[in-house]
Amino acid sequence: MQRRHFLGLTLASGAALLLAGCGFHLRGVGGEVLSLDSLALDGADSPFAEQLAKRLESLGTRVDETASLRLNLGGEDVNIRQVGVLDTGSQDQQLVLRIPYSIQRASDGAYLADRQAVEVLEEFSITDDNLLSQDELRTDALENARREAVRQMIDRLRAIEDA
DSSP states (O other): OHHHHHHHHHHHHHHHHHHHHTTOOOTTSSOOOOOOSEEEEESTTSHHHHHHHHHHHHTTOEEOTTOSEEEEEOOOEEEEEEOSSOSSSOEEEEEEEEEEEEEEETTTOOEEEEEEEEEEEEEEEEOGGGGGGHHHHHHHHHHHHHHHHHHHHHHHHHHHHHO
């Protein structure tokens, strides 16, 4: 009987590890939820703001101009720096995306977060072999940085709603 019990536990543990390893998770357990019912976005004409609005709506937050909280977004500031000192061979570059923002209540205009910024660093390499695709590499790095900035902004909104 001990052998059967051990074999059953081993099989159950193996199945759980296999399911966890392939990304399986139960619905409603550990999922992302944002408890804001609605949020007004100012400066919603940038690609970052569009991605943020889609992500907010997928989390159940309605983007509405009459919301009690307003997220004021500044323009995207994109800088590309060369990390290495070599001019030939592989050139490591760093894309820095900075997006200023503030969060205020619509009722009295009080700032809950004033003059803040989300800043994301994304590194990529350009070699002599792929000089023609360097614009594509920069575009991919910018898209990755925007996705990370959206994730960071969602985390900051969570911190505001918990306060």
